[in-house]
Amino acid sequence: MSNTIDRLAGELAGVTLLREAGDLTRLSRDFYWFSPVLKALLDDKRADLVAVPASQAEVARIVGACATAGVPLTPRGLGSGNYGQAMPLEGGVVLDLTRLNNVLWVKPGAVRAEAGARLSEIDVQARKSGWEQRMLPSTFRGSTVGGFYCGGGVGIGSNNYGMLKDPGNILGVKALSMEPQPRMVEFRGRDAVDLHHAYGVNGVVLEVELALAPALPWVEFLVSFGSFNDAVSFAQMLGESDGIAKKGVSAHQWPLPRSYRPLKDVVRPGESVVMTLVADYNEAAFAEMVKAAGGAITYRNDPRAEGAKRLTLQEFMWNHATLHAIREAEAAGAAPGMEGGITYLQLGYPAGRNLELVRRIHEIFGEEVVQHVEFIRVKGAVTCSGLPIVRWKGESRLREVMRILEEEGVYIADPHTWVVEDGGKKSINPRHVDLKIAMDPAGLLNPGKLRAWDEREATQKKSVFWDS
Amino acid sequence: MSNTIDRLAGELAGVTLLREAGDLTRLSRDFYWFSPVLKALLDDKRADLVAVPASQAEVARIVGACATAGVPLTPRGLGSGNYGQAMPLEGGVVLDLTRLNNVLWVKPGAVRAEAGARLSEIDVQARKSGWEQRMLPSTFRGSTVGGFYCGGGVGIGSNNYGMLKDPGNILGVKALSMEPQPRMVEFRGRDAVDLHHAYGVNGVVLEVELALAPALPWVEFLVSFGSFNDAVSFAQMLGESDGIAKKGVSAHQWPLPRSYRPLKDVVRPGESVVMTLVADYNEAAFAEMVKAAGGAITYRNDPRAEGAKRLTLQEFMWNHATLHAIREAEAAGAAPGMEGGITYLQLGYPAGRNLELVRRIHEIFGEEVVQHVEFIRVKGAVTCSGLPIVRWKGESRLREVMRILEEEGVYIADPHTWVVEDGGKKSINPRHVDLKIAMDPAGLLNPGKLRAWDEREATQKKSVFWDS
Numbered sequence: 020m021s022n023t024i025d026r027l028a029g030e031l032a033g034v035t036l037l038r039e040a041g042d043l044t045r046l047s048r049d050f051y052w053f054s055p056v057l058k059a060l061l062d063d064k065r066a067d068l069v070a071v072p073a074s075q076a077e078v079a080r081i082v083g084a085c086a087t088a089g090v091p092l093t094p095r096g097l098g099s100g101n102y103g104q105a106m107p108l109e110g111g112v113v114l115d116l117t118r119l120n121n122v123l124w125v126k127p128g129a130v131r132a133e134a135g136a137r138l139s140e141i142d143v144q145a146r147k148s149g150w151e152q153r154m155l156p157s158t159f160r161g162s163t164v165g166g167f168y169c170g171g172g173v174g175i176g177s178n179n180y181g182m183l184k185d186p187g188n189i190l191g192v193k194a195l196s197m198e199p200q201p202r203m204v205e206f207r208g209r210d211a212v213d214l215h216h217a218y219g220v221n222g223v224v225l226e227v228e229l230a231l232a233p234a235l236p237w238v239e240f241l242v243s244f245g246s247f248n249d250a251v252s253f254a255q256m257l258g259e260s261d262g263i264a265k266k267g268v269s270a271h272q273w274p275l276p277r278s279y280r281p282l283k284d285v286v287r288p289g290e291s292v293v294m295t296l297v298a299d300y301n302e303a304a305f306a307e308m309v310k311a312a313g314g315a316i317t318y319r320n321d322p323r324a325e326g327a328k329r330l331t332l333q334e335f336m337w338n339h340a341t342l343h344a345i346r347e348a349e350a351a352g353a354a355p356g357m358e359g360g361i362t363y364l365q366l367g368y369p370a371g372r373n374l375e376l377v378r379r380i381h382e383i384f385g386e387e388v389v390q391h392v393e394f395i396r397v398k399g400a401v402t403c404s405g406l407p408i409v410r411w412k413g414e415s416r417l418r419e420v421m422r423i424l425e426e427e428g429v430y431i432a433d434p435h436t437w438v439v440e441d442g443g444k445k446s447i448n449p450r451h452v453d454l455k456i457a458m459d460p461a462g463l464l465n466p467g468k469l470r471a472w473d474e475r476e477a478t479q480k481k482s483v484f485w486d487s
Numbered sequence: 488m489s490n491t492i493d494r495l496a497g498e499l500a501g502v503t504l505l506r507e508a509g510d511l512t513r514l515s516r517d518f519y520w521f522s523p524v525l526k527a528l529l530d531d532k533r534a535d536l537v538a539v540p541a542s543q544a545e546v547a548r549i550v551g552a553c554a555t556a557g558v559p560l561t562p563r564g565l566g567s568g569n570y571g572q573a574m575p576l577e578g579g580v581v582l583d584l585t586r587l588n589n590v591l592w593v594k595p596g597a598v599r600a601e602a603g604a605r606l607s608e609i610d611v612q613a614r615k616s617g618w619e620q621r622m623l624p625s626t627f628r629g630s631t632v633g634g635f636y637c638g639g640g641v642g643i644g645s646n647n648y649g650m651l652k653d654p655g656n657i658l659g660v661k662a663l664s665m666e667p668q669p670r671m672v673e674f675r676g677r678d679a680v681d682l683h684h685a686y687g688v689n690g691v692v693l694e695v696e697l698a699l700a701p702a703l704p705w706v707e708f709l710v711s712f713g714s715f716n717d718a719v720s721f722a723q724m725l726g727e728s729d730g731i732a733k734k735g736v737s738a739h740q741w742p743l744p745r746s747y748r749p750l751k752d753v754v755r756p757g758e759s760v761v762m763t764l765v766a767d768y769n770e771a772a773f774a775e776m777v778k779a780a781g782g783a784i785t786y787r788n789d790p791r792a793e794g795a796k797r798l799t800l801q802e803f804m805w806n807h808a809t810l811h812a813i814r815e816a817e818a819a820g821a822a823p824g825m826e827g828g829i830t831y832l833q834l835g836y837p838a839g840r841n842l843e844l845v846r847r848i849h850e851i852f853g854e855e856v857v858q859h860v861e862f863i864r865v866k867g868a869v870t871c872s873g874l875p876i877v878r879w880k881g882e883s884r885l886r887e888v889m890r891i892l893e894e895e896g897v898y899i900a901d902p903h904t905w906v907v908e909d910g911g912k913k914s915i916n917p918r919h920v921d922l923k924i925a926m927d928p929a930g931l932l933n934p935g936k937l938r939a940w941d942e943r944e945a946t947q948k949k950s951v952f953w954d955s
Contacts, residue, residue, distance in 0.1 A: 127704055128732070128768030149617060149701075153730075181729030187772035188730035208771050230730065230768055233617075233701030236595055259867030261649030262621075262656035262698065264596070300596030300698055303676050304655035371839075399727030399869040 023088055024067045027112070030084045034077050035118075037069040046095070046113050051103035053341060053363060055356030056414050056435040061103045066093065066113035073118045075133075075225055079201050082223055085112055086463060087199040093465045094219040096135060096166030099158040101338065103437040104170045104218040108467035114223065116165055123226065125150065129190055131228040134165025151234035153180040153188060157339035168192065168227045169219045172432075173404060175267040175296075175333050176232065177395035178258055184212050188230055194222030197459040204458070213454050217439055220469045221451065222458040235264055237296040239332045241282065241318035242309050247272040247291040251377050251392060251403075253312040254293045258394040258401040263305055264298035268394035269336045272381075275389050275408060278347035279335050285318035292317075294332040337406065338363075340391050344408045356411065364421065366405035367430030368392070373402045379427055386410070388420065405429075440470045491556055492535045495580070498552045503539040503586075510537055514563070514581050519571035521809060521831060523824030524882050524903040529571045534561065534581035541586045543601075543693055547669050550691055553580055554931060555667040561933045562687040564603060564634030567626040569806065571905040572638045572686040576935035582691065584633055591694065593618065597658055599696040602633025618699035621648040621656055625807035636660065636695045637687045640900075641872060643735040643764075643801050644700065645863035646726055652680050656698055662690030665927040672926070681922050685907055688937045689919060690926040703732055705764040707800045709750065709786035710777050715740040715759040719845050719860060719871075721780040722761045726862040726869040731773055732766035736862035737804045740849075743857050743876060746815035747803050753786035760785075762800040805874065806831075808859050812876045824879065832889065834873035835898030836860070841870045847895055854878070856888065873897075908938045 028036055037046065046069045051057040072078045085092045091111030098105050107113055119135035122144045130150070132141050138152060138159040145151055152159075154176035156167055167174075168189070173182050180188055192211040196202040204222065206214060211228075214221045244250040247270070254270040257263065270293050276286040286292060293314070297305045299321065309316055320328045335343065341363045345355060353360035368376045373392075380388055387410045392403035409420060414435075421431055432442055439451075452471045455462070462472060496504055505514065514537045519525040540546045553560045559579030566573055575581055587603040590612045598618070600609050606620060606627040613619050622644035624635055635642075636657070641650050648656055660679040664670040672690065674682060679696075682689045712718040715738070722738040725731065738761050744754040754760060761782070765773045767789065777784055788796045803811065809831045813823060821828035836844050841860075848856055855878045860871035877888060882903075889899050900910055907919075920939045923930070930940060 126768070128766055179729065185730035186728055186776055187732070187769040190768070190771070208775050230732075233703070235701070260654055261647065261864045261867060262653035264655070264698075298596055300594070300658070301655040303658070307676050308654055396729045399729060401867040 021067070023090060027084055027088055027090060028068060031070065031081060034081060035071040035073065037071065042069055043067070046098070046115055047107055049095075049098040049103060049105045050101045050338075051106060051437075052355055053101050053338070053345065054435045055360070055362055055411055056417070057103050057437065058356055061106055061437070064103070064106045064108055065110065066107045067110045069113045069115055071115045071118055075119065078114070078116070078119065078223060078225060079195060081112065081114060082195050082197060082201045083199055086197050086201070086461065089461065089463065091463050091466050092197065092223070094134075094165070094169075094223050096163030097158070097161045098166075099156070099162040100166060100170040101434055102442055104468065105166070105465075106437070107465070108437070111463075117163060119225065120163075125231075128231050129228060130231055131191070131226060132164050133226055134168075134224045135163050138162055138164055138167060145231055146234050149234050150231035152176070153230060153232045154183060155333070157334055157337040159333070164227045164229070165224050168215055169217065169224055172216055173393075173395055175336055177393070178268050178401070179266065179396065180232065181396045181398070184215055189215060189227075190230055191228035192224055193226040194224050194458065196222060196457070197461065197464045213450055217451060218465050218468045220439070220459065220465045220472070221454045223464070235266070235298040236300070236323065237266060238299050238302055238319065238321045239296050240294070240305070240316055241285055241332060242293045242295075242314040243287045243290045243317045244293065244312075244314050245290060247381070247390065248378060249313060250291040250293050251374060253309070253314055254392070254394055254403075255374055255401065256312065257293070257295065257305075257308065260308065263301045263308070265301070265305070266296040267294065267333060267336055269294045269340075270392050270394075270403075271340060272390045275340060275344055275391055278343040280343075281330055282318065282335065287317065294335060296332070337393055341406055341408065358411070360411045361408050362411045362417065363434065364405070364407055364409055364424070365432040365434045366407065366424065367432065368403045368405060369428060369430065370397055370400035370402035372428060376427060376429055377403075380407070380424070380429070383423060383427070384420070437468055438470050439468050489535075491558060495552055495556055495558060496536060499538065499549060502545050502549060503541065505537040505539065511535070514566070514583055515575055517563075517566040517571060517573045518569045518806075519574060519905070520823055521569050521806075521813065522903045523828070523830055523879055524885070525571050525905065526824055529574055529905070532571070532574045532576055533578065534575045535578045537581045537583055539583045539586055543587065546582070546584075546587065546691060546693060547663060549580065549582060550663050550665060550669045551667055554665050554669070554929065557929065557931065559931050559934050560665065560691070562602075562633070562637075562691050564631030565626070565629045566634075567624070567630040568634060568638035569902055570910055572936065573634070573933075574905070575933070576905070579931075585631060587693065588631075593699075596699050597696060598699055599659070599694060600632050601694055602636075602692045603631050606630055606632055606635060613699055614702050617702050619702035620644070621698060621700045622651060623801070625802055625805040627801070632695045632697070633692045636683055637685065637692055640684055641861075641863055643804055645861070646736050646869070647734065647864065648700065649864045649866070652683055657683060657695075658698055659696035660692055661694040662692045662926065664690060664925070665929065665932045681918055685919060686933050686936045688907070688927065688933045688940070689922045691932070703734070703766040704768070704791065705734060706767050706770055707764050707786070707788045707790070708762070708773070708784055709753055709800060710761045710763075710782040711755045711758045711785045712761065712780075712782050713758060715849070715858065716846060717781060718759040718761050719842060721777070721782055722860070722862055722871075723842055723869065724780065725761070725763065725773070725776065728776065731769045731776070733769070733773070734764040735762065735801060735804055737762045738860050738862075738871075739808060740858045743808060743812060743859055746811040748811075749798055750786070750803065755785065762803060764800070805861055809874055809876065826879070828879045829876050830879045830885065831902065832873070832875050832877055832892070833900040833902050834875065834892065835900065836871045836873060837896060837898065838865055838868035838870035840896060844895060844897055845871075848875070848892070848897070851891060851895070852888070905936055906938050907936050
């Protein structure tokens, strides 16, 4: 490989290339270490070269050179995803797209940006004309739109707009094929969803076009409840209150809120919390609902007011909650994978049964599973997605916990695998294979992530062997 | 009564008063004649005097004078409601509030207007700063916000914001008590919902404050389907598509669309239709969904485009559809209540069972009931409300149809009664009686509409008799 990489580097003169061991390691990693399972398996995965293109033309040069040389290429944004989704399992080149960060245009209801544009910067640009992104991951400050498109599925705002893949959220995507002469392909509408959440295996995503939401005057609230059941019931009721404009509805079971150090003065010992953003003109209705539900607003921040706090509760939602919990455990001496440490899961609670399942999970697991749920719309119905903290007792107990949850009817998007189909997608989509044949015929893009592709290759190889 | 009215008229010198028979009849009526049942019962109801105040001060004078004289007072807006809700069952004074039409202010997310302000004018004012009303009746061109607040419940936009009574939609209301010295009372939040949909029996509503929605660039579509089941299934799917921004989702069974004369060139014989407004940036996703569902877009109008049609599909939704159907039947010689004529119902299809019930109703009634459904959110769930056209076969058959529908699990908001509790509300709310005691102690406001009040009075009178 080393000779090949040297030759590649020579061909790519003028492009920023990194070969220092520290850079190679740093830029080959994401938040895979959230999972003790993945940590053990992926710790040694590392690119041979990192390329940091400054333009789409440079990307095309890199892609063409790698395709010609048969070198695997793994595109990445900030690397704030999980599951090793942006980690180069077979080495080769990591393509750091963070300099491709132009917000190309904002129109009423839509934005188009280069893959490396930060979500926070897109929001800044969109807000200038009264719009904002429909959903954001809790990592929005630094993470890129290309990364969210390729690795995200839902986010803060999914209580209004559902999943990113739902029709109307993704408008278009431009990608480069992985070929010696790369082709630039624009996918629109339904076709643009085929490249989504595929970890970049189906094309090098250069531009993403997304629908926007009207930017509302959000005020942030933390509401404290005596019991997690009360918190979750309130969150569900809020989610179902069509007249209250809100963004992000998140419920956290005690002792999880104890991990949120910046919030230590507003979290009450022993109490569970709901976090949400409510449009200021609906604050009165929200406060009435809190009171009727027996909650207490212990934190209110209007980011537009004078003297407002810079802190945002959005950085305690979704997997940022997990991050805080892991940091807390680490501070107590229990790193992920250690006895006494913690890990997490990603759950889907079916609509209509979600409150019952929240209670049931607590009955079954007690303090082994501390629940954190995010309310979203799934095909129009309000339900919750879960990111519970699970006490680490080894992989076999983790698998058993997952089995029990599935038996209870909970859907699991396994965060302890790097395989596209074993995580969020769950099904092998023949369209993905066809698309990959067209866009990456040699299977060089982020190899090892698409089971449908690897099984196809295995099958082909076998049949070639059998035929011969 | 005539002497009392003469005296009242004298006391109200300077206020515009109408006493011509034609005016008294015209301004004592609403769309009660949609119901053959109500037509027969209410045709002779007429005010003795109509007062048309030009200011809130004049309203206070009229209210004080009527309360002192013990004369019933029935406030009204345009009279575009149904059920005789604004008709003076006991004569007295009709208070025409249409000159009290100031839009007091528009702020981000909220508007406050006098009761007589037209909904269309409020929308014009709100749009200047990028907002629009959350829901509108199909009569929005002329009808007033006070009338919608006092007599409406849902509307075009309820697919996003639910029912008008849902927390966060109504922000406040100012009403005058019916007393010799009228008090001006401001109700906020939950309390402001107590006067809603009570036909003005609990106070003379002078100002209404409502939450707004961001104004989106709506494009209007009519989609044609071979069968009503296909149309309804598509409409449900569209309603559940959280990523497609839309306002108003309406499905009309053939032959109802035949009545829509202005649409005759875009309606296909024998086909059922879906009407909706979609944000322009989601048009592509919408068109993909139409195609996948086997529909055909036969009409598209972007009201902001050059050469756009002035016609709006919003005037074929909700009870405007009923109006078109009645007009069509009348043109064929069958006025409401005549053999061969038609009438209508107002149905609530429970979420989760609504598609099944649409099919079931067709199985049971065939062409006797032609369905027209409007998709709304009810506590977060997408379902439909129905305004079916029912072939008129006399009141007893109508009651039987209603009984069968209720047995099937359909909720009925009976449009053939003027009683608050027998129509949409269904339950006697003790808060309403307490409120009426405070706001209208002598029971003079729009008498005969609130069962809870009349039964309380009957009980009181009886017990006085028994005690004596």
